[in-house]
Amino acid sequence: MADSSTETLLETPLASLHRELGGRMVPFAGYMMPVQYPAGILTEHLHTRAAAALFDVSHMGQAELVGEGAAAALERVTPADVQILKPGRQKYGLLTTDDGGILDDFMVANLGDRLFLVVNASRKHVDLPRIESALPAGVTLKPLPDRALIALQGPQAVASIATLAPGIAELAFMGVGSFNIAGVAALVSRSGYTGEDGVEISVPAEQAEGFARALLALPGVQPAGLGARDSLRLEAGLCLYGNDIDETTSAVEAALTWTIGKRRRTEWNFPGAERVREELANGAKRLRVGIKPDGRQPARGHTPIHAPGGAVIGEITSGGFGPSLGGPMAMGYVAREYAADGTALELMVRGKALPAVVAPTPFIPHRYAR
């Protein structure tokens, strides 16, 4: 991360609420964000899996794509099948580079008369010009910097928010709809980044604080910070851009081939299609896998991975301790011949070989509303 002392850090519309709640603010992707509240990461994590937690994700980039042929236009920069997406539905996809690397991962929703996009905070300055450059006349990209994004996650999240807007309970997983919640016009999607049921809610920035207070007043809802968000998503086996995927990794290597539409795999007309096609035909040299270290010691990002007693065969990209798992967990890239579940590995942590094994993800089963 860039040295935060030399750049101007932005704040989200909830900054003063975070401070009031005792949030410990840290620089993240150019924003001052709460890494945790007084309850601490462990408690916030476990509360999310047990009840419901509110996360401020307003740093993420929101935008609309409007005009005839918007879906086809977006397909010029992603291998996702956007045209197949029905109104009221959302999907996860990748923006790819011309070399077949991953420019970013993103969410796209079909709102009927337009597409709604959510991209990573750290990548919006790259993504939006890239999308813009691919647009034909008549399709326009409209960034939405005046909107906040709030995630409510956990097994009680939907029941809680449905007391304010009952229709939300009718949304299926990855369903999207507009609702009036506590007097605020909100765009709600049943999705998230924790592996739990829940929603992500886009609201006007000037109403965000009052809206967040209304959610925090619901029974069972507690605030949670970026620390818990990270341990939750890692337990759920979900990638973090910049750690687990970047411009050097391909969709095939990252085990995200499922984000490439079936039709797109017959057309091969997305950026980097040559590399993806070659890797699908011949196998990628390395693959992203889940890794479980033996014992309790975590192995963090950039830890070298060795074959037992042997050479370096990969590197950890995200690693930590899973509070719900009750033990350490990681993901990383290994040479393809070491990628099968159950394969023994050694992680070099501070000069000592820590035994580990390739493990299926998610580490904690998803509990989405299917």
Next chain:
Amino acid sequence: MSDTKFSKDHEWVRLEGGIATVGITDHAQNALGDVVFVDLPEVGREVAAGESIAVVESVKAASDVYAPIAGKIVEVNSGLSDNPGTINTAPTTDGWFFKIEAADVGEIAALMDEAAYAAYVDTLA
């Protein structure tokens, strides 16, 4: 406690009969967050002042723990491997890390007293 001394690396040191008990301060455990693992030095190891000899891992990150004085490790708190959370709940008592037989007890006198450490922590805020 008047005979507890503090290092700039946020360790506390308590000398009893030539043996210094070392742990991390309440400020340090609070900054680290929930501790999930601790890697302790081997008993019998000779350590230099300022040498990184232990690692404490929180949910968030790994941090080094340094020897505040030179000497020989004579005991480690083996209870921490099963209950690393003790470092959060009782950092200056049951959450101690290791005991050093001081090479020079004079080194301990040179560390900060409680008031000086509190003033030092204030400069970091």
